[in-house]
Amino acid sequence: MSGVNSSRHWRYLHDLPELEPLLVQWFLQEWPSHYGPLGKGDVWQDIASYRHREGVGMGIIAFEHDIPCGFIALKSDTFFSDNTAFPWVGAAFVIPRKRNQGIGKFLFEQLEWVIDKQQYPHIFCATTVADNLLIRCGWQLNLSLSQPSLRIYHKYI
Known part of the structure; x- marks a missing residue:
């Protein structure tokens, strides 16, 4: 299944395993402190x-x-x-040269459409940088953590 919006569309990662090395590259570039040599993340496991x-x-x-x-x-x-509330958005990313062109909003809208079809009543997202995008997409600030740069948003679907 995929969504179509003029020149934009999406596909499940499940259907495109050949793109996993590209995603690894994106993740390493976007989150080096998590996936880099000193980070605790396992990029291949996460993908x-x-x-x-x-x-x-x-x-x-x-x-x-x-x-x-x-x-x-x-x-x-x-x-x-102690929080069993899920699902959560993870690894939201747009390549740098395509940022601020509506692709992030497109991704969130398509994910929300899929979530609605799966009958999840709400979704959560943690961010350090995407506040404006989440607010434009109708998300509500749920919680600011003790880490000053991390905020939790939620949206009822």
């Missing part, structure tokens, strides 16, 4: 966890003119050990 076509563990890739330009995932990880 493997987004290979599902539905539910948590689902990843979608955005294309513009058939060129991959962004990614977003649905995951069950939370930032709180």
Whole structure:
């Protein structure tokens, strides 16, 4: 299944395993402190966890003119050990030269459409940089953490 919007469309990561090395490259460039040599993240393991076509563990890739330009995932990880509220947005990313052109909004809208079809009542997202995008997409600030740069948003679907 994929979504279509003029020159933009999306596809499930599940259907495009040949793009996983590109995603690894994107993740390493975007989150070097997490996936780099001193980070605790395992980029290949995280990408493997987004290979599902539905539910948590689902990843979608955005294309513009058939060129991959962004990614977003649905995951069950939370930032709180006692919080069972999920799903969460994970690994939302747009390549730098395509930022501020509506692709991030497109990715969030498509993920919300998929979530609605799967009958999740709400979704959460943690961010350090995407506040304006989330607010434009109708998300509400839920919580600011003790880490001053991290904020939690939610949206009812």
